[in-house]
Amino acid sequence: MNLPHDPFRVARWRVNDTHFALREEIHAAIDRVLFGTMKTGYEVREAFEAAFAETMQQRHCVAVHSGTIGLFIALRACGIGSGDEVITVANSDISTTAAIRHCGAIPILCDVRASDYTLDPDLIEPLITPRTRAILPVDLHGHPANVAHLRTIADRHGLRIVEDAALAAGARDFGKPLGAFADVTVYSFAPLKPLGSVGNGAALVTQDADIHEQLRLLTYYGHAPGAPQSGHQHYIAEGYNTPLDPLQAALLSVKLPHLEAWTHKRRTLVQQYEGGLANTSAVLPGFRAESEPTFRAYTIQVPRRQAVYQALRDAGIEVVLHYAPATYRHPVYPSGLPGSQALRVTDRLADELVCLPVSPEFTHVEVEYVIDVLCRLLEEDDL
Ligand SMILES: Cc1ncc(COP(=O)(O)O)c(C=O)c1O
Structure with missing residues (x-):
């Protein structure tokens, strides 16, 4: 079928x-x-x-x-x-x-x-x-x-x-x-x-x-x-x-x-992303020693985010921007929310993060493709 x-x-x-x-x-x-x-x-x-x-x-x-x-x-x-x-x-x-x-x-x-x-x-x-x-x-x-x-x-x-x-x-x-x-x-x-x-x-x-x-x-x-x-x-x-x-x-x-096996598979795919993106201008997330994430996505920081996002999608890679902009910036909160004036990191991340796809059904070939495309994009100056 x-x-x-x-x-x-x-x-x-x-x-x-x-x-x-x-x-x-x-x-x-x-x-x-x-x-x-x-x-x-x-x-x-x-x-x-x-x-x-x-x-x-x-x-x-x-x-x-x-x-x-x-x-x-x-x-x-x-x-x-x-x-x-x-x-x-x-x-x-x-x-x-x-x-x-x-x-x-x-x-x-x-x-x-x-x-x-x-x-x-x-x-x-x-x-x-x-x-x-x-x-x-x-x-x-x-x-x-x-x-x-x-x-x-x-x-x-x-x-x-x-x-x-x-x-x-x-x-x-x-x-x-x-x-x-x-x-x-x-x-x-x-x-x-x-x-x-x-x-x-x-x-x-x-x-x-x-x-x-x-x-x-x-x-x-x-x-x-x-x-x-x-x-x-x-x-x-x-x-x-x-x-x-x-x-x-x-x-x-x-x-x-099956949740445990799928979580393990997600981590294996992320290890591959980590290796492939280690020497690029992307900033990868870092975790406390005790923290064992599951990876709904692999969310990294990239320069010229909007251009990278569009180019990845044009290459057939379903990246998303979660969550941008920060919630307090949406029209539903026309006056913002208390505390919103002091969110330096949140605001920066909202402009720089991109979520790379991670799914237990992936093979390593698919992750390799994402890495290849992204590495080439990060080397280009005129995106
Ligand atoms: C961080 C976070 N909290 C809560 C929710 C709401 O969950 P649900 O879609 O099941 O209503 C979502 C949904 O994506 C989420 O990403």
Whole structure:
């Protein structure tokens, strides 16, 4: 069977190859949901939640529709509300700041580290005020933010940590899957994420039983767990209706056991990029010794970024600019956001970063092609 592929010679999305390789297991898992009872679908979702929690070495997991709604529910479950301040970054998807504002809270922007593009813990304390309630670090591109360091700061000031690991399933830090130092961690299963569904999805993981109860309440209408004897509904909160679709849970259950191997493959491809680009004018990311990223992409800094970006795409390489411009510069925030005047590194990175494609389906030949084209471009002066 010939599978359709994007027109790019090196496309970001080749997951249909993986799905094809796993098709018998996937069909069986989906058939079970389609031809089971309604309860079967719920059981499949619950089994996925249990398996995901175990993989991430967490006690609890609630699977939801998307990372965007997941961030909002996670913040609400941590008690974030009107007028509270949440310290976060501006180099992220709009979901990060939007989730904070949907709670009625105020995002306070903090700059990032130039080496791995994640929240700089050394800049946090001056931003803390009596209204600060939480820190929201982002593991951008699959690079672990230093949440262990943030935890010591958060504990000193009585703050919650909601970790945005939307792009980072498979990454580890200090020998543990991401989330070990946060109150709640949000993983996305949008199609291009390291563990992707074919629609939308996300998981919220936590060690805390009270937070878990709140996550469940908000995800399931605010309905109290356990039906009262009368058989009536019993709402104890105004919740939402946002659990993960059982069909996506079935697909993700088949894929989850492969996450470690795919993460390893991503790292091998990145080693090849590192070797091939070492003596060029590109600036490559650097990581703390404890940090074991997964690479949703290989994101590097290049001179004359816009010209390099266009030339790579013209050569059939599906590079993207994530995330540029910084969120506070978008029209949705006409007056910017608090803290946006002091984001020197964030602003520079937004002008210089380009995300090279990384996907476990790639062969080394594809990465070699990207390296060859990029090396030639970086040697040209008149791009
Ligand atoms: C850093 C980050 N956070 C949150 C999200 C939102 O996740 P979702 O697409 O599942 O809503 C994304 C999506 O790309 C993201 O990149």
